[in-house]
Amino acid sequence: MALLEVKDLKMYYRTLRGQVKAVDCVSFEIEKGKALGIAGESGCGKSSMAITVLRLLPSNGHILGGEVRMDGLDLLSMSEEAFRKAIRWSRISMIFQGAMNALNPVHRVGNQIVEAILTHEDVSRQEAVERARRLLDMVGISPRRFNDYPHEFSGGMKQRAIIAMALACNPDLVIADEPTTALDVMVQAQVLRAIQDLREKLALSMMLITHDLSVIAQTCDDVAIMYAGKIVEYGTATEVYKKPLHPYSMGLVSAFPNIAAEKSPVRSVPGFPPNLVSPPEGCRFHPRCPLADDKCKTEEPASVEVGGNHHSVACHKVDVTAGGIDIWVQ
Amino acid sequence: MGFRTYLIRRIVYALIVLFVILTFNFAVFRLMPGDAEKMIIDPRFSPEARMALRKQFGLDDPPLVQYWKYITSLLRFDLGQSFATRRPVASELAERLPNTIVLFLTAFTLTMVIGTAVGVYAAQHRGTFAETFVTGAGLFTYAVPTFFFQLLLLMLFGYYIRIFPIHGTMSAPPPDGAFLRFLDRVHHLILPAGSNVIIGFGSWALYTRNTMLEALGQDYIITARAKGLPRREILYHHALRSVLPPIVTLIFLSLPGMVTGAVITETIFSWHGVGRYLMDAVLQQDYPAAQGAFYLIALAVIISNFMADLVYGLVDPRIRVGAGERR
Numbered sequence: 249m250a251l252l253e254v255k256d257l258k259m260y261y262r263t264l265r266g267q268v269k270a271v272d273c274v275s276f277e278i279e280k281g282k283a284l285g286i287a288g289e290s291g292c293g294k295s296s297m298a299i300t301v302l303r304l305l306p307s308n309g310h311i312l313g314g315e316v317r318m319d320g321l322d323l324l325s326m327s328e329e330a331f332r333k334a335i336r337w338s339r340i341s342m343i344f345q346g347a348m349n350a351l352n353p354v355h356r357v358g359n360q361i362v363e364a365i366l367t368h369e370d371v372s373r374q375e376a377v378e379r380a381r382r383l384l385d386m387v388g389i390s391p392r393r394f395n396d397y398p399h400e401f402s403g404g405m406k407q408r409a410i411i412a413m414a415l416a417c418n419p420d421l422v423i424a425d426e427p428t429t430a431l432d433v434m435v436q437a438q439v440l441r442a443i444q445d446l447r448e449k450l451a452l453s454m455m456l457i458t459h460d461l462s463v464i465a466q467t468c469d470d471v472a473i474m475y476a477g478k479i480v481e482y483g484t485a486t487e488v489y490k491k492p493l494h495p496y497s498m499g500l501v502s503a504f505p506n507i508a509a510e511k512s513p514v515r516s517v518p519g520f521p522p523n524l525v526s527p528p529e530g531c532r533f534h535p536r537c538p539l540a541d542d543k544c545k546t547e548e549p550a551s552v553e554v555g556g557n558h559h560s561v562a563c564h565k566v567d568v569t570a571g572g573i574d575i576w577v578q
Numbered sequence: 579m580g581f582r583t584y585l586i587r588r589i590v591y592a593l594i595v596l597f598v599i600l601t602f603n604f605a606v607f608r609l610m611p612g613d614a615e616k617m618i619i620d621p622r623f624s625p626e627a628r629m630a631l632r633k634q635f636g637l638d639d640p641p642l643v644q645y646w647k648y649i650t651s652l653l654r655f656d657l658g659q660s661f662a663t664r665r666p667v668a669s670e671l672a673e674r675l676p677n678t679i680v681l682f683l684t685a686f687t688l689t690m691v692i693g694t695a696v697g698v699y700a701a702q703h704r705g706t707f708a709e710t711f712v713t714g715a716g717l718f719t720y721a722v723p724t725f726f727f728q729l730l731l732l733m734l735f736g737y738y739i740r741i742f743p744i745h746g747t748m749s750a751p752p753p754d755g756a757f758l759r760f761l762d763r764v765h766h767l768i769l770p771a772g773s774n775v776i777i778g779f780g781s782w783a784l785y786t787r788n789t790m791l792e793a794l795g796q797d798y799i800i801t802a803r804a805k806g807l808p809r810r811e812i813l814y815h816h817a818l819r820s821v822l823p824p825i826v827t828l829i830f831l832s833l834p835g836m837v838t839g840a841v842i843t844e845t846i847f848s849w850h851g852v853g854r855y856l857m858d859a860v861l862q863q864d865y866p867a868a869q870g871a872f873y874l875i876a877l878a879v880i881i882s883n884f885m886a887d888l889v890y891g892l893v894d895p896r897i898r899v900g901a902g903e904r905r
Contacts, residue, residue, distance in 0.1 A: 304803050307705075336806030344804075349797040354820045354893075364805045413805075 249320055250277035251453050252301070252421055257314035259300045266525040270296040272477040273314070278421065278470075283447060283454040285464030285485060287500065288474035289521050294457045295345070297474075298425050301455075302340055303331055318420070338368040341414040343407075343443075345426035345457075350410055351398040357409050358384070358394030364416045383412035387442050404435035408442055415446065423455045428463060440466055461504055465489050470558075473497045476522050476532040482551070483559030493554055493561040493569050495537045499576055515576060531564065538575050539565045584891060592884045599876045604648050607865045608641065635659065635866075657870035662862050667870035671852060675874070677747050678851035682840055684767060685774035690829060693779040697786025698818060701794060712787065716780030724839060728773045728846045735769060742769045745848035770847040774839065785828060789821040796820070823893045830886030834879035 259271040270293040278284045286294045299305055301316055303323070316323040323335060344350035351360055361380035365371065371379075381391035387408040398406055407427060414422050427443065428436040444467055446452060456468055464471050464485055471488045473481040473496065481494040492498045499517035519536035522528055531549050534540040543564050551562040554570065563569060623631075632638045635658075636647060651658065657667035700712040719727075736744035743749070743766050752759050793799065794817050802816045841853035848854065852871055859867035 299800075302804055304800055332806045332808070336804055338806065342801075342804045344797060344801055350801045352798040352802070352816055352820055354822070355816075363807070367805060367807055367811075410801075 251280045251319065252278040252455070253315070253317040254297075254301070255315045255317075257297070257300065257316060258312040259296060259305070260310055260312055261296075261306075262308045262310060263525070268524045269477050269527060270309075270524055271300055272527075274474075274477075274479050275314075276472050276479060276482060278453055278455060280420075280453055281451045282470065283452075283456060283468040285468035285471040286455065286457045286474055287459065287461055287464055287471060289459060291521050291524070292474045293477040293524070294474050295425050298342065298423050298455070298457055301423065302336060302342060303328075333368070337364055337419065338417045339419055340421045340423060341417065341419040343410055343414045343422060343424040343427045345429055351406060353398050355397075356395050357398055357401065358396075361409075361413045361416050364413055368417045380412075380416065383415055384409065386415075386446070387412045388438075402435075403431050404438055407431060407435075407439050411439070411442060411446070415450070415452075418450075421453045421455065423457070425457045426459070427456070428458070428460070436463075443467060461489065461500055473500065476527050477524055478532060478562070479551070480533065480563070481561045484557060487557060487559050491572075493559070493566055494533075494563050495539055495565070495569060495575055496533050497561075498569065498574075502574070502576055517576075531562075539568055581891065585888070588884055588887050592880050595883075596876070596880055599880070600649060600652060600873070601645075603869055603872050603876070604645055607869055608644075610863075610865075635661070652873060657873065658866035660859075660864055660867045662859075662864045662867065667866050670855065670867065671870055671874055674851045674855050677849060678840055678844070678853060680763075681767065681770055681843070681849060681851060682836060685771040685778070685843075686833070686836055688771065688775045689778040689782060692775060693782025694786050694825065696779065697783040698790055698813065700783065700787040701790035701817075702813060704791065709787075712783055716784040719777055719780035720784070722777065724773070724777050725842050725846055727777060728770075728843065731769055731773050732846065742766075747850045770843050770849055774836075774843060778836070786821075786825060789824060790817055793817040793821045823890055826893050827886050827890045830882050830889060833882035833886075837875055837878045837882075 254277070255275045257271055257274045258269075261268040261270055272293075274293075274297060276284060286297070288294050296309070300309070300311060301323070305311070311324060314324075318335070318339065323331065326335070351357060355363075358377070358380050361383060362373065362376045365376040365379060366373065369376075377394075381394055384394065385391050389405055389408055389412070393401070393405075398409075401409060411427070414424075424443065428439050431439060440463060443454075443456075447454060447467070454468075456464060458464060461471075468485045471483065471485045472479045473488065473492075473494060475494075475496050481488060481492065481497045488497060489501060492501050496517065499515075503514065503516050505512075505514050517536060522532060522535070528535055528545075530546045531537070531540070531544045534544040537544065541564075547564070549562045549564045551560045552566065553560045554566055561569075569575065629638070636644060639647070655668055657671065659665065660667050660670060663670065696712055696716075700709045703709050732744055735742045747763065747766055748759070749762050749766075753762050798820070799812060799816060802812045807816070838853075840851065841856055843849065844851045844853035845857045852874055856868060856871035856875070858864070859871060
C-alpha cells in the first residue's frame with residue numbers, strides 16, 4: 249500500500265465570480281521513501297493541492313469529492329481536532345514557499361521548532377531544545393543561532409531553518425511547496441542539496457511542488473505535470489523528462505535550456521493558463537495546443553498508461569506525441 | 579546602534595520637546611489678555627500697595643528675567659503661587675493628582691482590556707453577526723461626542739434614575755470605615771470612568787480587529803496551523819503576539835489624548851482633579867495655576883511618548899537590535 253494515496257480529489261474555491269476549479273479529479277500515489285514532484289505553471293492548482301492534503305484551506309475552499317488516504321487511513325473524514333493532533337506535522341509536515349514570512353517574526357527561530365515538538369510529543373522542554381539544536385546543525389545552521397530572530401537570518405538560512413522545523417517530529421511525509429523560489433541560484437543549490445541529503449539520510453517521503461522542472465529532475469523519483477487543476481502526465485522523472493508525452497509537458501521540457509547542447513533560443517509555451525472558473529471544454533489545454541482538433545475541443549481525454557512503468561498521459565494525440573517529433577517547432 | 583544609544587537619543591529628544599513646550603507655555607500666558615492685577619489688585623489700592631503685590635508675584639521683572647525664574651523654578655517643581663487662592667500651585671496640584679490618576683488609570687485599563695478582547699473576538703468570528711455588531715458599535719461610540727454622551731449619562735443615571743452621584747469624587751461627609759469609604763469612591767468613579775470606557779473601547783476594538791485580521795492572513799499563521807497548534811495558541815501566541823508592537827505603541831500614543839480628555843470628563847462630573855483645576859484656572863485667569871497644570875499635562879504627554887518608544891523597542895525584536903544597520 250502506498251504511503252499517500254490521493255484519488256479523484258476535487259477542491260473548488262467559492263468566489264464571487266463562480267467556483268474556481270483549482271483541483272479537479274486529481275489522483276496520485278506516493279510510495280514510502282519516494283519523492284513525487286508536481287510541476288506546472290503558476291495558478292495550475294499545485295499549491296492548492298498541497299494545502300488540501302494538510303486541510304489548511306481558506307474558508308472559501310471546499311473539498312467536493314475524492315479521497316486522501318495515508319496508510320489506508322481516510323484523512324478527509326477525520327475530525328479537525330484528531331487530524332490536527334495525529335497528522336499535522338507529526339505525520340505530514342510542510343516546507344513553505346518563500347522563506348520570507350513563513351517564520352513568525354516575533355519569535356526566536358529555535359523556539360518555533362521547539363513549539364512544534366512540544367505540541368506533538370510528550371517530551372521535556374529541555375529535550376525539545378536539544379533536538380531543535382541538532383536539527384539546526386543538521387541543515388547547516390550553527391546551534392548557537394538558536395536564539396536568533398528570523399530577521400537575523402539570511403533567506404537561505406530561513407529556508408533551511410524551515411526545513412529543520414519540518415523534520416522536527418520525524419514526519420512520514422514532507423510536502424515542500426516551492427522550497428527554492430525567491431532564493432538566488434547559489435542558495436537554491438544549497439537548499440536543494442540539503443533536501444537531497446536529508447532524503448537519503450532519513451529515507452524521507454516527499455511531495456515537491458515547483459514550477460522548476462530542473463528541481464524535480466534533481467530530487468524526485470516521480471513527477472506529475474499539472475495543468476489547469478488536472479494532472480496531465482504522470483511517470484518517473486527520468487522518463488517524463490526524457491520522453492514527455494503530453495504536448496504541455498513537451499513544451500515545459502523544451503522551455504528549459506540545456507547548457508550542454510548547442511545554442512538555441514529559449515522557447516516557451518505560447519498563451520496563458522486558462523481561467524479556472526470556466527475552464528475550456530474538452531481537453532483544458534486545447535486552446536494552446538498545436539495538435540488540437542475537434543475531438544480535443546469537445547471530449548475530455550482520459551488518462552491512459554503508455555509503455556508500462558506507470559507512465560500515463562491524458563491526451564487524445566498520444567500516437568502523435570509518442571512518435572518523438574518536436575511538435576513545438578513552428 | 580545599540581539599545582543604549584537609542585535610549586540616550588530618545589531622552590535627548592524628550593528633553594528638547596519639554597524645553598520647547600515650556601517656552602511656549604511661558605509665552606502664551608503672557609500674550610493672553612489680563613494679568614494678576616485684574617484678578618487680585620483692587621482698583622482702590624494705592625500705587626504703593628499695587629507695586630508691592632506686583633513685586634510679590636514677580637510681575638515687575640523684565641520678561642527675560644521672568645523667563646529665567648520660570649524655567650529654574652519649574653525644574654525644582656516650584657510652580658509659583660496661585661493668584662486665586664494664594665497657595666502654592668504645586669501643593670494644590672499634588673492634592674488633585676491622585677484623583678486624576680485613579681480616574682485615568684481605571685478608565686484606561688478597562689478601555690484597553692475590553693477593547694482588545696472585543697477586537698480579538700471580532701477577528702476570530704469574522705463574518706458573523708458578532709463581528710458586525712462590534713464593528714457597528716465601535717464606529718458609533720467612536721463618533722459620539724464624549725461630553726454629550728457623558729451629560730446624557732449624568733441626566734439618566736444621576737437625575738432620572740438616581741443610582742449614581744452627579745458630582746464629586748466622594749460623598750461629603752465620607753462614610754465611616756475604610757471599606758465603606760472605598761465603596762463610596764468606586765460609586766463615584768463608575769460614571770466618569772465607565773463613560774470613558776464606552777467611548778474609548780470602540781476605536782480600540784476596531785484597530786485590534788483590523789490588525790488581527792491582517793496578521794491572521796500572514797504566511798506564518800499557515801505555518802502555525804500546519805504545525806498542528808491548537809486554535810488558541812495560534813490566535814494568541816502567534817497572531818496577537820505579532821501585532822502587539824503596534825497595539826502597545828497605540829496604547830502609549832493614546833495616553834496623551836486620554837490625559838487631555840480628562841479635562842472634559844473632570845469638568846462634567848465635577849471631579850476634584852488636575853483637569854478641572856486647569857479649567858477653573860483658565861476661567862479665572864489664574865495664570866500660575868494654569869501654567870502648573872499645563873506643565874503637568876505636558877510632562878505626562880512627553881513621558882508617555884517616551885515610553886511608547888521604549889516599549890516598542892522591547893516588544894518588537896526587529897527594532898530592539900537597533901534601528902538602521904541590520905535592515
